[in-house]
Amino acid sequence: MSDRLVKPLKGIVPPMITPMTGKDEVDIGGLERLIEHILDGGVHGLFILGSTGEAPDLSYRMRYELVERVCRQVAGRVPVLVGITDTSFVEAVNLACHSDKCGADAVVVAPPYYFPAGQPELLEYVEHLVDQLPLDVFLYNMPSYTKLFFEPATVKAAAEYSRVIGLKDSSANMIYLHDLIHNFADRPDFTLLTGPEELLVESVFLGGHGGVCGGANMFPNLYVKAYEAAISGDLEMARKLHKTIMLIRQTIYNVGRYSSSFLKGVKCVLSCMGICDDYMSEPFHRFRKEERLRIQSILEELILPKL
Amino acid sequence: MSDRLVKPLKGIVPPMITPMTGKDEVDIGGLERLIEHILDGGVHGLFILGSTGEAPDLSYRMRYELVERVCRQVAGRVPVLVGITDTSFVEAVNLACHSDKCGADAVVVAPPYYFPAGQPELLEYVEHLVDQLPLDVFLYNMPSYTKLFFEPATVKAAAEYSRVIGLKDSSANMIYLHDLIHNFADRPDFTLLTGPEELLVESVFLGGHGGVCGGANMFPNLYVKAYEAAISGDLEMARKLHKTIMLIRQTIYNVGRYSSSFLKGVKCVLSCMGICDDYMSEPFHRFRKEERLRIQSILEELILPKL
């Protein structure tokens, strides 16, 4: 294990969006600016090629390029986690090996998401995968996209493999996360992070280690401060920052229709801020002019004054 | 509105189980003991004929008897809320009128749960219902049983009717509850309660008014103390009590299979405590001997020492 990756991993680990200028082209300048923008916010790690990174929609060529560029630029300042979730076992292992060579610190893996597996099948999958991986692994619970929960008993069993060092939960089901926290009371080294930023504060209050907050692409320091308020027990500050997080949800993430609104909103804000292009991979598309104008006015009138 | 029912309603409002001795027979002595047991815990209200009360499974005759007995015995010591959720509009109104005559303080209504309605249909339903009700109304969001969310915009619109004074959310989706809290920031009189007891502490930390905790049938004071710790910002105490709440979940509610385990566990504990019979209405049945022995040992060895 990389010595940058202290166990458990605590704090804010933004799931980085992928800046692109076209169907198979990284926005190179945008990527550099984005990484610096995020790191400047004081985050505790960087997670690339997750759902927010549109990983499943990218060509493998681009995924490889991205790992390389990000690792090179981060250069050890924070741990880099790479999503290798794949329906193909072979491609997942290949990407993990590439990530290792590039200097990444760990990989993140959700269940293979085409065929629904039973829990014993899923556990066996993790076992076989871990055997072939050169890096430590965070499990990734993402039932709305993968159709499958990592049930608590499966997580507990998987955590017996020394390579499995934590879990990111994006289920938005706080009872599930509390179940895990309770089950891992005897394993203080096992990292438990929450995905939805709206749940960051409460999860940290009650034993979670931090958040993989999509909004931290835009406003990294807001989430870092919310984490710090929660971990230090500053209830008043935590509530205040939680309100801003809810405001972002109800405005920026609410401009489009469909479940792609969140991602379109984040990319549009980053484009308005001059950080990177808001090109999106198929089947999605950047906001049109009208929606962009709404995002701009939300940003300037509502959000920035609160930060 | 009853002057016992201060707006918003804050604290712990247990959803009372229904003590029975047979298919259509109230356990009269058990009911009396249960009410006193719960009120002794310092709760802030009592909610009867909800899901935990097995209301949809009871005959109407028994529902009417129950309202009468409970109102008589509580005698104004705390507000009594009566669940009138029904697929039949006429029966819902009839039960509300009976509740009013018996001295209940408010009614609670989830969407009619056989035919799935669209949101505009649901809003119109609430409008028509409220028109005919003699008591104030709490909406009840219970999507896993009713197949329907009260979407935030529908709740906001329904709250325009002065009779609609609050909502109980049993979705276990904290983002939904945060959305409501955020949307009702301008309506401090509108009550927002959470159903799942595992989410009580965090919901109160972040602006919710309290909980409708099933476990408060067994250990009312535990939940009252958890509420008080949360409302007063005593993070350490709140965490400690939250752990006990999680322990109850992972032991008592986990003895049976199927989603009926929660209810069977609560009734079995109350029976072990000598408070009331654990008879359950169809299609469910009380725990058999082996499961009862496990409940008993969980109770004595794990839970009671923590209280």
Place this chain on the structure above:
Amino acid sequence: MSDRLVKPLKGIVPPMITPMTGKDEVDIGGLERLIEHILDGGVHGLFILGSTGEAPDLSYRMRYELVERVCRQVAGRVPVLVGITDTSFVEAVNLACHSDKCGADAVVVAPPYYFPAGQPELLEYVEHLVDQLPLDVFLYNMPSYTKLFFEPATVKAAAEYSRVIGLKDSSANMIYLHDLIHNFADRPDFTLLTGPEELLVESVFLGGHGGVCGGANMFPNLYVKAYEAAISGDLEMARKLHKTIMLIRQTIYNVGRYSSSFLKGVKCVLSCMGICDDYMSEPFHRFRKEERLRIQSILEELILPKL
């Protein structure tokens, strides 16, 4: 068992809509006209108080009145089946006893639909219920409304009780129905009917006994002829009538939004035909003028010329 009810029950058994003039008032003249209209079409039975009959939305008073009026008027011309599906076991038994006294031939029961039961719980429920019923029983598989499948193994086990004489499947899952037909190859007396009229022809081709077609409220003879074409192997005629059935689906059932469109369309057509009122029980409402005009023109220009 009534000697009107030959086993298996074959043919078209329309799920009668409930004619009403107001919230708790039967449209008495409309009911009489509707029954004669349906029987004139040559149907093989009549099923009242099902989903199409809005049964769960009616007061019990009205359900009792309806059973009485329908049995009296049908007067043994065809078997009358009464839906007793209820979340309350006691109310289900009560309605079955009333149906027996009024001269009904059988009852129809879907799983209790509020709390989701496990399959063993469901089987036990059927066992206990059947014990207390004075009439034979058809099971009713309606997973979209009850959240629960009658799994094939459960049906097979339930069919061991002599009172359980058949099943109506409204799942729209033809593989499920084929599974049942295959499993009951050794039980030619066990009735298997399909709910969705779009599947009538193929189910009869491949071993089903007939259909509980909602459209038969409007055009009973169309479905009787489609059944006869299928049972006699007249493929060409069956295809032609199936096309008309699909046309009805894509026009009449497609005027409104939400899943209530089917029921609103059927009631509106019956009103346009002068047969009965199109009042609907909460949470639904009859079509407004504009939609009624569309129904009228669909009826006159598209459907009637095909019949």
Place this chain on the structure above:
Amino acid sequence: MSDRLVKPLKGIVPPMITPMTGKDEVDIGGLERLIEHILDGGVHGLFILGSTGEAPDLSYRMRYELVERVCRQVAGRVPVLVGITDTSFVEAVNLACHSDKCGADAVVVAPPYYFPAGQPELLEYVEHLVDQLPLDVFLYNMPSYTKLFFEPATVKAAAEYSRVIGLKDSSANMIYLHDLIHNFADRPDFTLLTGPEELLVESVFLGGHGGVCGGANMFPNLYVKAYEAAISGDLEMARKLHKTIMLIRQTIYNVGRYSSSFLKGVKCVLSCMGICDDYMSEPFHRFRKEERLRIQSILEELILPKL
């Protein structure tokens, strides 16, 4: 368009399983034997790299190899369709181009299956994809795996692109397929195939063009004969063959647990027949000895005597 591919494509187009000897190794001899076994059954096309082909679980290297080998060996005897469904637009286009070079006749595409898209987003996706494809396209409706229906209106709109020549429906929802058949009554060139083999006979009776039957890997001629019986209106023969198809479902596909049972059963039978290896890609695994013995005895005692 290849002139082998007559519009509409009628008959049986088996979704070929992928014979493998290890994680990233094609079972070359097995593949050759399997292709000849299937073609000997008189099928009307061959569909590779679908769900039954475990396509999403294979490395891209293996997918490319497979397309090449299959096209070379089929050598124009029947049309070859290649599944290119992918979460990545770029990879889908690349595989289509490779398929074109290898001599495939068409491609098959389901919605990108990680992020759920709205229907307008899905239609736009098809439009953009079709623009870049060198081959004609069959849409593939597979909601249980992709979480998304190709709604009838979307299919109708997509069919305006001349490259979109048909749809394979694996929803098992016959009303959906009837809706499509009805909507495409004016487009006799547009192919409509059904996925689940249990629905083959009825879909062909009522206007469908044939089936993509997984069982045709094992017993191709059974499904060809069932298709021919249905298309020629031989009801008695069709019923008899349908019964055998149901028997296969209830025995061979029913040996394992989880939804992977179907695929494990098919591969195990092919191995028992000496045709190819039953190695499966992660997260699944071939049947163990006990299950294999059951498959063997089912095959010899129940199925083969019926063929």
